[in-house]
Amino acid sequence: xxxxxxxxxxxxxxxxxxxxxxxxxxxxxxxxxxxxxxxxxxxxxxxxxxxxxxxxxxxxxxxxxxxxxxxxxxxxxxxxxxxxxxxxxxxxxxxxxxxxxxxxxxxxxxxxxxxxxxxxxxxxxxxxxxxxxxxxxxxxxxxxxxxxxxxxxxxxxxxxxxxxxxxxxxxxxxxxxxxxxxxxxxxxxxxxxxxxxxxxxxxxxxxxxxxxxxxxxxxxxxxxxxxxxxxxxxxxxxxxxxxxxxxxxxxxxxxxxxxxxxxxxxxxxxxx
Numbered sequence: 056x057x058x059x060x061x062x063x064x065x066x067x068x069x070x071x072x073x074x075x076x077x078x079x080x081x082x083x084x085x086x087x088x089x090x091x092x093x094x095x096x097x098x099x100x101x102x103x104x105x106x107x108x109x110x111x112x113x114x115x116x117x118x119x120x121x122x123x124x125x126x127x128x129x130x131x132x133x134x135x136x137x138x139x140x141x142x143x144x145x146x147x148x149x150x151x152x153x154x155x156x157x158x159x160x161x162x163x164x165x166x167x168x169x170x171x172x173x174x175x176x177x178x179x180x181x182x183x184x185x186x187x188x189x190x191x192x193x194x195x196x197x198x199x200x201x202x203x204x205x206x207x208x209x210x211x212x213x214x215x216x217x218x219x220x221x222x223x224x225x226x227x228x229x230x231x232x233x234x235x236x237x238x239x240x241x242x243x244x245x246x247x248x249x250x251x252x253x254x255x256x257x258x259x260x261x262x263x264x265x266x267x268x269x270x271x272x273x274x275x276x277x278x279x280x281x282x283x284x285x286x287x288x289x290x291x292x293x294x295x296x297x298x299x300x301x302x303x304x305x306x307x308x309x310x311x312x313x314x315x316x317x318x319x320x321x322x323x324x325x326x327x
Contacts, residue, residue: 135322142315151308155301159293160184164309167316171306177292184294185227186302188310222246224303228294234259240289244299251285 154162160173160182173184228240237257243250253274274282 131325135318139315139318142311146311149308181231182292183229187225189222189306191222
């Protein structure tokens, strides 16, 4: 069952709602998601575009080698080979849960892309959720001092745990009916809560002429009962903690796979 929280919950008690609080888990209570301004409504897509740059950070958190002796030998190709090998070792031990039979969305996962698209029909609506790579706030690094392997290994494990606590998914949820206007939500999914950072009603432009339509208030400025109703609106359409927690693990594995593909391409390009 899902717990939804407005992005302004840290500063306003009236802007936070818990609709069906989830049972405690071994994960964490997600940190407060910072408010996303109207200009960032495409945040999930831009976050996905930036995910290629964050892939190294993710792999530093998920794939570690305790002893780096000799890693510098052989130059660039050897360093790339090491990264690929470590990532493949992680994938070999990564047991990804199969998609649940009752998963409410069709998963569209295109190889080489940094987003996954979830699709479903709900009554006369089309629901599309664009999920970007996990955001990792913690930045653990590879061990560099071979003399302190044991100490650094223990520290790395602590850092990795902290990194998983800070991880989240950026999502863009689009609800449409035929050729009419679309309702778009910018959301952040943590392990134990989902926040709505902003929303807008998107209408197709009738011409190429520049127009400045009224976009409505910020989501956090909506009346509390309207915010609560919109949380329930998303929940009924499948945007729940059950869905986002599965996708969180799914995206961690995808990010590792894409990292291997990217590193393999880099290796081919720099090979002499």
